[in-house]
Amino acid sequence: MTSLAKIVTPKNKIQSKTSSGLIARARSPFWLAPMAGITDAPFRELMDEMGAGVLISELVSAKGLLYNSEKTKKMARIHKRPGTLTGIQLFGESAEDIILAARIVEQEGADFIDLNLGCPVKKVVKKGCGAALMRDPGYLETFLCQIKRGIDLPLTVKMRTGWSEEELTIHECVSAATHAGCEWVAIHGRTRTQGYEGLADWDLIREVKAKASIPIIGNGDIRNADKARQCLNEAKVDAVMIGRGALRNPWIFLECMGEPGRNTQTANQLLNRYLEKLRKYYDTRITLILIRKFSAWLAFGYPDSAVFRRSMFELRTEEEVLHCAREFFLKAGHLPPPKFDQEEAFMMGGHG
Numbered sequence: 317m318t319s320l321a322k323i324v325t326p327k328n329k330i331q332s333k334t335s336s337g338l339i340a341r342a343r344s345p346f347w348l349a350p351m352a353g354i355t356d357a358p359f360r361e362l363m364d365e366m367g368a369g370v371l372i373s374e375l376v377s378a379k380g381l382l383y384n385s386e387k388t389k390k391m392a393r394i395h396k397r398p399g400t401l402t403g404i405q406l407f408g409e410s411a412e413d414i415i416l417a418a419r420i421v422e423q424e425g426a427d428f429i430d431l432n433l434g435c436p437v438k439k440v441v442k443k444g445c446g447a448a449l450m451r452d453p454g455y456l457e458t459f460l461c462q463i464k465r466g467i468d469l470p471l472t473v474k475m476r477t478g479w480s481e482e483e484l485t486i487h488e489c490v491s492a493a494t495h496a497g498c499e500w501v502a503i504h505g506r507t508r509t510q511g512y513e514g515l516a517d518w519d520l521i522r523e524v525k526a527k528a529s530i531p532i533i534g535n536g537d538i539r540n541a542d543k544a545r546q547c548l549n550e551a552k553v554d555a556v557m558i559g560r561g562a563l564r565n566p567w568i569f570l571e572c573m574g575e576p577g578r579n580t581q582t583a584n585q586l587l588n589r590y591l592e593k594l595r596k597y598y599d600t601r602i603t604l605i606l607i608r609k610f611s612a613w614l615a616f617g618y619p620d621s622a623v624f625r626r627s628m629f630e631l632r633t634e635e636e637v638l639h640c641a642r643e644f645f646l647k648a649g650h651l652p653p654p655k656f657d658q659e660e661a662f663m664m665g666g667h668g
């Protein structure tokens with residue numbers, strides 16, 4: 317336990333601070349999940365245009381912001397669009413770091429601060445951050461109270477269901493977040509030990525929601541619009557977060573709201589739009605890497621997509637990537653949209 321526990325005694329803890337009503341400002345209940353190395357500013361801007369209800373950044377190091385690292389500051393950039401809600405997800409070893417970083421992020425124009433309590437990565441949990449914070453709900457409450465008291469922006473948290481099957485602390489951790497005055501708790505329905513194995517436990521998410529007095533956002537394995545609506549209705553959560561499903565099908569948020577999906581806008585148009593945004597943020601080298609990756613995700617599930625993916629990584633210019641993608645998607649355009657089954661292994665690792 318850090319010195320913070322001594323600073324914040326039970327007497328001066330914040331008890332059930334009133335919420336700022338942030339969730340009522342969400343455009344829809346279908347949100348983009350935070351993904352390190354992916355949900356950077358250009359990707360969030362693209363997903364905003366594609367109908368995501370709320371956007372959350374990739375995991376941003378509080379220390380990196382405090383050290384004025386250019387790379388970290390770039391991660392916390394916010395695009396402005398009326399009605400858009402963007403949160404910056406921070407991680408840090410101390411509440412002080414997070415409070416100071418939150419001030420920087422607030423100046424950038426973030427709407428809220430999200431705290432990552434789900435990261436299973438060894439380097440992170442060894443420092444007592446990420447999923448390790450779920451092992452001691454009492455300390456977690458103290459930690460969240462301290463942060464809440466020090467920041468002006470609304471505070472939200474994203475967690476797993478617990479450390480392991482034997483340590484399912486989700487109910488206690490949701491109580492901690494409620495008492496600390498957080499706006500909502502997003503739950504990726506797996507334990508830290510599970511990593512990305514097995515399926516997300518939506519029964520447990522439903523159970524947590526039924527008991528909670530704070531908005532609950534469900535997350536895990538939503539790969540099409542039907543499943544998103546089903547999870548929303550059956551678990552009765554306040555919203556759902558979609559991560560990997562949006563990489564293979566960026567139209568998913570529009571489809572969730574009953575709007576036309578893949579048919580109206582071709583993959584090539586989307587690639588061009590993404591490329592425009594990437595060019596505003598990155599140099600040619602990074603732009604090329606990111607546009608190749610995005611093209612490869614869009615191609616998954618179509619015939620010959622493995623060949624296409626391999627060829628992508630041999631191309632040397634953005635023009636070559638666009639040309640190759642144009643040929644591929646023109647051929648694939650008339651085919652039904654590819655399926656993405658929840659059992660299919662895809663990007664089985666990440667910071668949450």
Ligand SMILES: Cc1cc2nc3c(=O)[nH]c(=O)nc-3n(C[C@H](O)[C@H](O)[C@H](O)COP(=O)(O)O)c2cc1C
Pocket residue numbers: 349350351352353354373374375405432434435474504535536537538557558559560561663664665666667668
């Ligand atoms: C590549 C990758 C990076 C991730 N990075 C983060 C992160 O920075 N912060 C976080 O809270 N969760 C992170 N996650 C977890 C996702 O937000 C989400 O909880 C998880 O992927 C399950 O949802 P999905 O099945 O819809 O993808 C990441 C996941 C992936 C695949």
